[in-house]
Amino acid sequence: MAKPKVGYSRRSLLKAGGAAVAATAFPAPMLWAQDTKNIVLRQFGTGVSNLNDVANKVKEDLGFTLEMTALDSDSVTQRAATQPDSFDIADIEYWICKKVWPTGNLQAMDTSKIANYDKIVGIFRSGKLTPESVIAQGTAPHTVGFVDGPGGTSFADSETGWMTLIPTIYNADTLGIRPDLIGRPIESWTELLNPEFKGKASILDISSIGIMDMAMVCEAMGEVAYADKGNMTREEIDKTIAIFTEAKKAGQFRAFWKTFDESVNLMASGEVVIQSMWSPAITAVKSRGIECVYQPLKEGYRSWGGGIGLSSSLSGMELDAAYEYINWYLSGWVGGYLMRQGYYSAVPETSKEFMTENEWGYWFEGKEATDVITSPTGDKLAAAGDVRDGGSFYERMGHVACWNAVMDENQYMVRKWNEFIAA
Amino acid sequence: MTRNRHLLGWLEAAPLAVILLGFLIAPIVMIVIVSFWGATEFSIYPDFQFENYAFLFSSPVTYKVFGATFKYAFITWAFTLSIGFTVAYFLAFHIRSQTVQIALFLVCTIPFWTSNIIRMISWIPFLGRNGIANQTLISWGVIDEPLEWLLYSDFSVILAFVHLYTLFMVVPIFNTMMRIDKSLLEAARDNGASGLQTLLHVILPLTKPGIMIGTIFVVTLVMGDFITVRFMSGSQRANVGRLISNDIGLLQYPSASATAVVLLCTVLIMIAILLRFVNIRKEL
Known part of the structure; x- marks a missing residue:
């Protein structure tokens, strides 16, 4: 791949006396500080990880500017697929990657340039959390995580050294409940359609997740036995939608939500x-002083993972950056930062150094909090003695159903989803 | 000399013609073209196929959603017309002083100082299960249980529409009423017409163009809306605008275009019918 000329080569810079360049901890090429100041990388993604605090920290630690745009999942897909020149870095989910990768708008990344590649959690490499784990249904990240080479258009089924997305954030999702208004234990996904909660239930209006x-x-x-919930047949889709349409007509749902804020307000x-x-919506509700639980359910979690992809038009100094x-x-x-909000990091062991022992114990190990747990923005989320809903990392990520x-x-x-909304 | 006049005339018409061509005709032509294209999961490709229209006309969802759209448009129209006509009538015939008239007219526009999305969303906490409306009614003893249908229902959608668009009815009706020759009203009274008869046989026919302009505003705004329906129904109801926006969100531009073309034709036909009743140009 021919790189456009960026003024001068790195070699000439080194000759010119860039001794400081040697002081790098990473095998990735370090850039000359004066130039990085002018580099602007445009990142877009869903609200979950497009945080201004991250952009500020990047400026502070690395020197270049990261411009963040937060969009909803549909818009993210749309932009990644149709406007490759409008971004440098796409912060997208793995299922979006499956949709967008064939457009050729993203470029594969050389894992030998990723310092902590070997420490990335197994889910994103072999697909297994622990050697004994069973791989869940759906678009498991490792199935769309690798391609054969820099120009590869089809996904490889094992680690190849060329990654489509570098995993950054993931979590196990379940139902949120208001224990103060329900007043009894909730254990199963079936409760969403329990007539007891008629007019007080909601589901998200993003078809692929809903x-x-x-x-x-x-x-x-x-009611329905699925071969693979992540890849249903038409018949399975019909049956599923029919059950929910009936519930909708019976007035089971108060509303559907599409954005994070709507779910918090509801x-x-x-x-x-x-x-x-x-999960951060639960955090947001809790930080208003309202009881809210991210209820682990016996059938398991619906999980998701996100990662960073690079635009295929990125090259030269910007690519190095x-x-x-x-x-x-x-x-x-x-x-x-993300783990203190309840997400997981792709390389948990490096995050440990940036968390207190109490935080690490609460969020990752599922231990009782020894002191107050606060969010990165300072809101109180849990008191001493509280335990995280669902327990430890292995307990939660080990129970992913899909x-x-x-x-x-x-x-x-x-199309069926549209019918459901219009019904 | 005449040739110069012709040239001048063309030149004078040119800026508007260019703007209309570039910003109205061209996009519509584009939409019509794309509506015949094909789409895959993540891209669209040029083609000439009727699949988009075939699906649209064969799907029961389409008819249901168009039905809902007409329903919203009609009910909103009826409410905005009766409220708008009353307000305009009051302003035009009951307020004698022109200063007060202008002042009150400006009062009507105050809600427009904020964005219409904010005006719409501010209804949500008001109408909610634990909202001000329900709490007040319960404390008055009117109801025992909170009313569920206040929010996320057809009621809240139409309430928001009426709130948002009544002024579009008030302004044109007020405008035509102000131009009614007052001596006509005196003549009616001198000939023994009652207040109601004057209203029905003199004022109403003379304000028809204003009503018609207001109707066009309201109907086109409601039929093209998607965000009000989404927010106020909690995404539980659908109208044509939402159908289009869903398609766009899922990268199905050709099918969105086809729906847009059908909607555009529907609205144009409706306006054409409306214009058969009243000659607006005569009054402008």
Whole structure:
């Protein structure tokens, strides 16, 4: 691949007396500080990890500017697929990657340039959390994580040294509940359609994720048996949607939500007492002083993972800067920041250094908090003695039933979803 | 000399023609073209196929959603017309002083100082299960249980529409009413017409162009809306605008275009019918 000329080569810079360049901890090329100041990398992604604090820290630690744009999942997919020149770094989910990779708008990354590659959690490499783990249904990250080479267009089924996305953030999702308004234990996904919560339930109106939550419910009810919830047949889709359409007509749902804020408001205002939810939304409700639990359910979690992909138009100094950014991302600070919100970092062991022992124990090991747990922005999330919903990392990520996915019958599913919304 | 006049005329019309061509005709032509294209999961490709229209017309969802859109448009129209006409009538015929008239008219526009999304969303905490409306009604003893249908229902959608668009009815009706020759009203009274008769046989026919302009505003705004329906129904109801926005979100541009073309034609036909009733140009 021919790189456009960027003024002068790195070699000539070194000759000119860039001794400081040698002081790098990473195998990735270090850049000359004066130049990096002018580099601007444009990143876009869903709200979860597009945080201004990260951009500020990048400026402070690495010197270059990271411009963040936060969009919803649909818009992210749309932009990654149709506007390759509008971004340098795409912070997307693995199922979006499956959709977007064939457009050729992203370039594969050389794992030999990633310092902490060997420490990345097994889920993103072999697919197994521990050697004994069973791989869950759906678009498991490792199935779309690798391609054969720099120009590869089809996914490889094992580690090849060329990664499509560098994993950054992931979590296991379940239903959020208001224990103060429900007043009894909730143990199964079936409760979402329990008539007891008529007019007080909600589900998210993002078809690709919503259908998975529906499938978890229908499977738990014993109404539909799926071969693979992440890749349903038309018949399975019809049955699933029919069950939910009936529930909708019976007035089971108060509303559907599409954005993070909507889910927080529905829960905090008491309009809804049980709904699909994302973990930081639970955190946001809790930080308003309202009881809210991310309820582990016996059927398992619906999991998702996100990662950073590089635009295929990225080259030269900007590409080097992007690698530097990725290495920095995995080096711990961001991981610690995200883990203190309830997500997991791709390289948990580096994040440990950026968390207190109490935080690490609470968020990762599932131990009782020994002191107050606060969010990165300082809101109180848990008191001493509290235990994280669902327990430790291995307890939670080990019970993933399904990964967010994009199906072969996606277009058909979307049409049925539209019918469901209009019903 | 005449040739110069012709040239001048063309030149004078040119800026508007260029703007309309570039910003109105060209995009519509583009939409029509794309509506015949094909789409895959992540891309669209040029083609000439009727699949998008075939699917649209064969899907029961389309008819249901168009039905809902007409329903919203009609109910909103009825409410905005009756409220708008009353307000305009009051301003035009009951307020004698022109200063007060202008002052009150400006008062009507105050809500427009904020974005219409904010005005719409501010209804949500008001109408919610634990919102001000329900709490007040319970404390008055009118109801025992919170009313569920206040929010995330057709009621809240139409309430928001009426709130947002009534002014579009008030302004044109007020404008035509102000131009009614007051001596006509005196003549009616002198000939023994009652207040109601004057209203029905003199004022109403003379304000028809204003009503028609207001109707066009309201109907086109409601039929093209998607965000009000999404927010106020909690995503539980659908209208044509939401159908289009869902398609766009899922990169199905050709099918979104086809729906847009059908919607555009529907609205144009409706306006054409409306214009058969009243000659607006005569009054402008």
